[in-house]
Amino acid sequence: MAFQHVGRPIKRLEDPKLITGTDHYVNDVRLAGAVTLAFVRSPHAHAVIKSIDTRAARAVPGVVAVLTGADVNAEVGVIHTPLPPEMFGSMNRQGYTMLAAGRVRHVGEPVAVVAAETPDAAADGAEAVVVDYEPLPAVLDPEAALESGRPLLYPESGTNLGASMKHEQGDVDGAFQRAAVVVEVKLVNQRVIPFAMEPRACSAVWDDRAQKLTIWGNTQIPHGMRDQIAERLKLKPDQVHLMTGRVGGGFGAKVPVYQEDTLVPLLARRLKRPVRWSATRREDMLATGHGRDMRCHLKLAADAQGRILALEARIIGNAGYCLYHVGVLLPVLCAQMITGCYDIQTGRVEAVVPFTNTMGTVPYRGAGRPEAAYFIERAMDVLAARVGLDPAEVRRRNFIPPDRFPYTTLLGNSYDSGEYARALDHALAKAGYAERRREQAAARARGRLVGVGLASYVEICGFEDDEVSDVEVDDGGRVTVLTGAASHGQGHETAFAQLVADELQVPVDTVTVVHGDTARVRKGVGTFGSRSIARGGMHALANAVSVREKAQQIAATLLEAAPEDIVHASGTFSVRGVPDRSVSWVQIAAAAKGTLASCADIKGNGTLFPFGSHVAMVEVDRETGQTRLLRYMSVDDAGLLVNPLLVQGQVHGGLAQGIGQALLEEAVFDDSGQLVSSTLMDYALPRTDDLIAFDNDHTRTDSPRTTLGVKGIGEAATIGSTPAIANAVLDALAPLGVTHVDLPLTAQKIWAAMRAAGKR
Numbered sequence: 085m086a087f088q089h090v091g092r093p094i095k096r097l098e099d100p101k102l103i104t105g106t107d108h109y110v111n112d113v114r115l116a117g118a119v120t121l122a123f124v125r126s127p128h129a130h131a132v133i134k135s136i137d138t139r140a141a142r143a144v145p146g147v148v149a150v151l152t153g154a155d156v157n158a159e160v161g162v163i164h165t166p167l168p169p170e171m172f173g174s175m176n177r178q179g180y181t182m183l184a185a186g187r188v189r190h191v192g193e194p195v196a197v198v199a200a201e202t203p204d205a206a207a208d209g210a211e212a213v214v215v216d217y218e219p220l221p222a223v224l225d226p227e228a229a230l231e232s233g234r235p236l237l238y239p240e241s242g243t244n245l246g247a248s249m250k251h252e253q254g255d256v257d258g259a260f261q262r263a264a265v266v267v268e269v270k271l272v273n274q275r276v277i278p279f280a281m282e283p284r285a286c287s288a289v290w291d292d293r294a295q296k297l298t299i300w301g302n303t304q305i306p307h308g309m310r311d312q313i314a315e316r317l318k319l320k321p322d323q324v325h326l327m328t329g330r331v332g333g334g335f336g337a338k339v340p341v342y343q344e345d346t347l348v349p350l351l352a353r354r355l356k357r358p359v360r361w362s363a364t365r366r367e368d369m370l371a372t373g374h375g376r377d378m379r380c381h382l383k384l385a386a387d388a389q390g391r392i393l394a395l396e397a398r399i400i401g402n403a404g405y406c407l408y409h410v411g412v413l414l415p416v417l418c419a420q421m422i423t424g425c426y427d428i429q430t431g432r433v434e435a436v437v438p439f440t441n442t443m444g445t446v447p448y449r450g451a452g453r454p455e456a457a458y459f460i461e462r463a464m465d466v467l468a469a470r471v472g473l474d475p476a477e478v479r480r481r482n483f484i485p486p487d488r489f490p491y492t493t494l495l496g497n498s499y500d501s502g503e504y505a506r507a508l509d510h511a512l513a514k515a516g517y518a519e520r521r522r523e524q525a526a527a528r529a530r531g532r533l534v535g536v537g538l539a540s541y542v543e544i545c546g547f548e549d550d551e552v553s554d555v556e557v558d559d560g561g562r563v564t565v566l567t568g569a570a571s572h573g574q575g576h577e578t579a580f581a582q583l584v585a586d587e588l589q590v591p592v593d594t595v596t597v598v599h600g601d602t603a604r605v606r607k608g609v610g611t612f613g614s615r616s617i618a619r620g621g622m623h624a625l626a627n628a629v630s631v632r633e634k635a636q637q638i639a640a641t642l643l644e645a646a647p648e649d650i651v652h653a654s655g656t657f658s659v660r661g662v663p664d665r666s667v668s669w670v671q672i673a674a675a676a677k678g679t680l681a682s683c684a685d686i687k688g689n690g691t692l693f694p695f696g697s698h699v700a701m702v703e704v705d706r707e708t709g710q711t712r713l714l715r716y717m718s719v720d721d722a723g724l725l726v727n728p729l730l731v732q733g734q735v736h737g738g739l740a741q742g743i744g745q746a747l748l749e750e751a752v753f754d755d756s757g758q759l760v761s762s763t764l765m766d767y768a769l770p771r772t773d774d775l776i777a778f779d780n781d782h783t784r785t786d787s788p789r790t791t792l793g794v795k796g797i798g799e800a801a802t803i804g805s806t807p808a809i810a811n812a813v814l815d816a817l818a819p820l821g822v823t824h825v826d827l828p829l830t831a832q833k834i835w836a837a838m839r840a841a842g843k844r
Contacts, residue, residue: 147208194343279335280334377402383397414445450803507696508719568607575727709834745828
């Protein structure tokens with residue numbers, strides 16, 4: 085395959101429509117005669133529902149219907165996690181219903197729904213619903229939830245433990261007894277809110293004559309959402325047509341199919357009218373899945389030279405109020421990646437996932453891997469300090485060497501390829517690490533608190549080997565890729581077009597990528613876990629290869645030559661040695677009469693493991709505790725980069741999110757379970773003036789598991805940045821004797837830590 089477009093920083097083909105406002109989101113769909121939904125949500129984190137009185141709500145002008153759990157739950161049933169219990173050591177399988185019945189378990193849980201002619205009437209109707217609650221004690225802290233005597237979310241089960249797993253390999257106790265050095269850290273990776281630019285929204289129309297639903301939903305998994313809604317409403321998948329329109333971000337939180345996503349089409353069918361709903365920003369913060377929220381008690385045993393002998397980790401993940409979607413898997417993913425880039429074959433790892441009176445946790449950009457990277461990378465810095473090594477050197481001594489790949493980890497992952505020392509050395513060189521340390525020493529001599537931090541990470545991506553990316557050519561030679569890897573901002577329409585255009589040797593602007601429409605795309609998995617280029621992209625490439633081979637056969641027939649004598653170059657097929665005998669791509673497409681296509685179901689070849697190293701330099705203000713970012717260098721390795729400009733966008737966005745988590749973001753609850761950071765006035769997202777111009781670069785270590793060696797990049801920068809910033813801040817505070825501050829590293833926390841250290 086000759087590269088003409090692949091590897092070039094081509095601007096996104098989808099952007100002109102977006103920046104001119106001519107592309108459509110779910111809320112841009114206008115449905116004549118549509119009713120609007122408003123939800124009655126629990127104001128309590130934990131309470132018994134004694135009664136619900138809807139009479140006043142039904143009398144509000146414009147209200148069409150008011151429904152409670154008694155009206156809808158039996159039709160849909162209880163929704164459980166799709167994960168089988170066999171994946172865990174134990175599972176307490178608690179699900180949720182469409183509307184709360186009997187008991188509410190988090191603030192924002194939907195209790196009733198009102199359908200009305202206008203949004204105002206729906207809101208007035210929801211306000212008029214009277215719910216008699218009997219408040220119960222709530223438990224919010226996941227560690228406290230496991231203690232005896234704490235309030236139980238599901239009293240019949242006798243426990244708040246939602247799931248658990250354990251794994252042990254080698255002589256762990258013996259390794260710790262022999263160790264010259266043992267370091268121990270207790271770390272928190274705080275709960276954050278995904279905060280996509282576009283809140284969740286859904287609209288639906290029921291065709292009673294055809295017995296079919298048309299749904300618009302801003303999901304990351306169009307076919308998955310279609311299939312789940314069909315199952316919940318007892319329909320066949322082909323009775324549901326789902327379209328996404330443009331999706332304004334997701335970060336994993338738009339993978340679950342939420343209660344509202346089911347109630348909108350349910351009511352469209354029941355009322356026989358179009359129905360629409362869009363979350364307010366506050367609703368989105370309360371009732372869209374939250375991210376992270378893990379704690380880890382981590383111990384490392386090492387020899388006097390800093391080489392790790394064994395690891396012991398206990399991870400506590402917060403499930404929230406039930407086993408919501410696949411949130412319970414995230415602490416397990418964290419456990420699987422807890423050894424990071426390091427050659428650790430002896431260890432004991434446990435993950436426990438209790439219920440609390442909070443919204444369920446769901447995948448959020450990185451989903452278990454950022455937590456693991458933060459835990460192990462903080463521990464590596466602590467180890468470096470204990471043995472008197474530079475943080476970079478202690479990492480080098482423990483990296484998995486390149487000749488050990490494929491490498492099976494302590495918990496059974498098979499790493500495909502990696503050159504971790506090369507990425508670290510490149511990051512240090514590009515960051516000017518030695519010079520930064522000299523600058524730090526000079527600044528410290530003047531009393532300034534300057535820190536340099538680094539982090540090395542590896543992540544897992546490419547989940548699920550299946551994906552559809554059919555390639556079709558029309559009679560005029562234009563190419564269409566129909567993919568189940570639906571974009572929500574990544575740039576699939578550009579990257580996939582580059583791959584297919586190069587294989588077929590056609591202009592990139594003659595390739596159209598279709599996604600987010602279950603009537604046009606026959607099936608699909610979706611976009612999550614940095615899987616799109618490795619699955620949707622490589623499968624589009626494979627189908628393009630088949631199309632080219634078919635085109636070569638057609639050219640051979642038209643030119644009366646053997647297929648092996650046909651040469652394909654610059655969009656023209658000619659006879660080898662006789663270049664005047666040729667046919668164009670358009671002529672071949674016309675001759676094919678609509679048969680020039682490939683719709684093969686292609687499978688991937690296992691998960692992929694991108695990696696990298698980040699270096700950060702910060703300064704902490706002695707008087708205020710405020711952290712200022714001075715320099716940031718990221719080096720990420722995702723194999724071949726199909727479009728470096730798209731990659732840079734993913735890295736920049738990921739850095740903003742990872743740095744935001746390190747310094748600013750946190751979902752904060754009061755003692756009663758109220759989310760007090762539930763508006764943009766209270767939840768501290770990073771702003772432009774919180775960040776700097778990042779320096780980014782890449783090494784290239786191809787994966788043997790994909791056609792072009794590609795890996796994923798969408799989550800990498802989020803994974804590497806949080807520990808790099810945390811290590812830099814703690815390095816800045818080291819002269820004061822501050823050795824630990826929990827995330828987020830806010831000015832208030834740092835100020836308090838500095839004052840406490842000064843009193844010791």
